[in-house]
Amino acid sequence: MITLALSKGRIFEETMPLLAAAGIEVTEDPEKSRKLILATTNPDVRVVLVRASDVPTYVQYGGADLGVTGLDVLLEHGNQGLYQPLDLRIAACRLSVAVRADYDYATAVRQGSRLKVATKYVGLARDFFATKGVHVDLIKLYGSMELAPLTGLADAIVDLVSTGNTLKANHLVEVERIMDISARLVINQAALKLKREPIRRIVEAFESAIPSVAAQ
Ligand code: ATP
Numbered sequence: 001m002i003t004l005a006l007s008k009g010r011i012f013e014e015t016m017p018l019l020a021a022a023g024i025e026v027t028e029d030p031e032k033s034r035k036l037i038l039a040t041t042n043p044d045v046r047v048v049l050v051r052a053s054d055v056p057t058y059v060q061y062g063g064a065d066l067g068v069t070g071l072d073v074l075l076e077h078g079n080q081g082l083y084q085p086l087d088l089r090i091a092a093c094r095l096s097v098a099v100r101a102d103y104d105y106a107t108a109v110r111q112g113s114r115l116k117v118a119t120k121y122v123g124l125a126r127d128f129f130a131t132k133g134v135h136v137d138l139i140k141l142y143g144s145m146e147l148a149p150l151t152g153l154a155d156a157i158v159d160l161v162s163t164g165n166t167l168k169a170n171h172l173v174e175v176e177r178i179m180d181i182s183a184r185l186v187i188n189q190a191a192l193k194l195k196r197e198p199i200r201r202i203v204e205a206f207e208s209a210i211p212s213v214a215a216q
């Protein structure tokens with residue numbers, strides 16, 4: 001049996017065409033079912049539904065053989081014990097710094113001010129500001145980062161941006177682009193050895209179905 005860890009929402013939806021290329025269809029709709037283990041049309045493949053931030057943990061410790069996870073989650077987790085063969089080019093976005101439209105970020109940085117930064121990505125934010133030589137107090141949040149500068153909790157946020165609509169709707173502006181993000185296929189290293197053939201077939205099918213750069 002091959003177990004694939006996915007999170008509900010965009011990762012699940014955007015992985016479906018890749019699974020289809022491997023001749024695999026999930027037989028239940030995760031939005032309509034409370035089940036956490038979903039069967040597929042291939043009796044040897046099942047999908048487990050986990051929180052997006054738990055995918056690397058499941059794969060690292062063998063709760064799943066493979067998983068699909070954002071590069072943001074993967075880098076924040078650390079990729080110990082995970083083989084990462086493919087950039088799937090799905091769930092594409094970027095990790096950025098944003099501030100209130102009326103906050104003068106450039107001057108604050110130039111003057112060496114200490115910035116309060118709210119984020120779910122404490123590790124990535126710490127590394128980014130350390131490289132820039134900017135002193136920061138990091139405030140860990142689990143969601144709705146955009147609210148932090150609006151309420152005075154923070155001067156800036158480090159969050160994901162795609163269309164920019166969420167920033168715009170909250171009168172925030174992107175002031176730094178930290179890195180491009182997309183979803184990655186990750187594989188448990190022991191599973192790679194023990195289940196080499198079925199995993200190779202899935203990897204090859206995924207690879208053949210990765211959206212082309214031009215189509216994005
Ligand atoms: P959790 O449930 O653990 O809080 P989450 O709500 O961040 O996770 P999703 O919103 O489904 O989970 O995001 C999963 C992944 O999709 C992210 O890790 C990121 O790589 C990518 N992603 C997040 N937001 C966007 C977006 N607006 N556009 C494209 N990709 C995104």
Ligand code: PRP
Pocket residue numbers: 143144159160161162163164165166167
């Ligand atoms: C993500 C991210 C931003 C938003 C950016 O949130 O945390 O809030 O998308 O996308 P945009 O630039 O296209 O507006 P998501 O929609 O995943 O909500 P959630 O993290 O609260 O699930």
